[in-house]
Amino acid sequence: MDDMDPDDLPELCDKCGTVITEDDELYALVPDSSALHEDDPRLDGKRVLTACSIDHLGDLVEEYRRRPYLDEEQWAGKVCRVLEEQDGEVSLETLALATGLSEQQVDRGVAWHNARARAWQERYGDGCADDREEHA
Numbered sequence: 001m002d003d004m005d006p007d008d009l010p011e012l013c014d015k016c017g018t019v020i021t022e023d024d025e026l027y028a029l030v031p032d033s034s035a036l037h038e039d040d041p042r043l044d045g046k047r048v049l050t051a052c053s054i055d056h057l058g059d060l061v062e063e064y065r066r067r068p069y070l071d072e073e074q075w076a077g078k079v080c081r082v083l084e085e086q087d088g089e090v091s092l093e094t095l096a097l098a099t100g101l102s103e104q105q106v107d108r109g110v111a112w113h114n115a116r117a118r119a120w121q122e123r124y125g126d127g128c129a130d131d132r133e134e135h136a
């Protein structure tokens with residue numbers, strides 16, 4: 001995506017999908033533990049909402065305010081991102097260093113992830129257990 005100029009892409013309202021002209025763009029930054037920034041870990045856990053009107057922006061902010069912010073979900077996301085770039089076994093220490101988390105946080109994140117993967121399997125069986133929820 002780096003070779004694309006973001007200015008060329010029309011912004012869509014996260015609520016209704018309407019293409020937004022520059023004059024009507026409204027933004028809000030909300031905490032979201034499932035959000036991971038593509039390349040800047042400091043921006044993890046925050047989601048930029050785009051809306052066509054103040055009403056829709058209000059609806060979206062309200063939606064995210066109701067969604068619980070789980071530290072474990074955020075830690076699990078950071079661990080998964082590191083693991084995707086690694087081959088083979090990775091030690092807890094390496095994971096902690098690479099994610100910027102403490103070893104306890106890595107541990108709890110992994111436990112959270114595993115518990116969810118198990119719950120998914122029990123419910124849907126061995127299928128495409130895609131645990132990456134998109135809240136777009």
Ligand SMILES: [Zn+2]
Pocket residue numbers: 013014015016017018051052053056
């Ligand atoms: Zn809208």
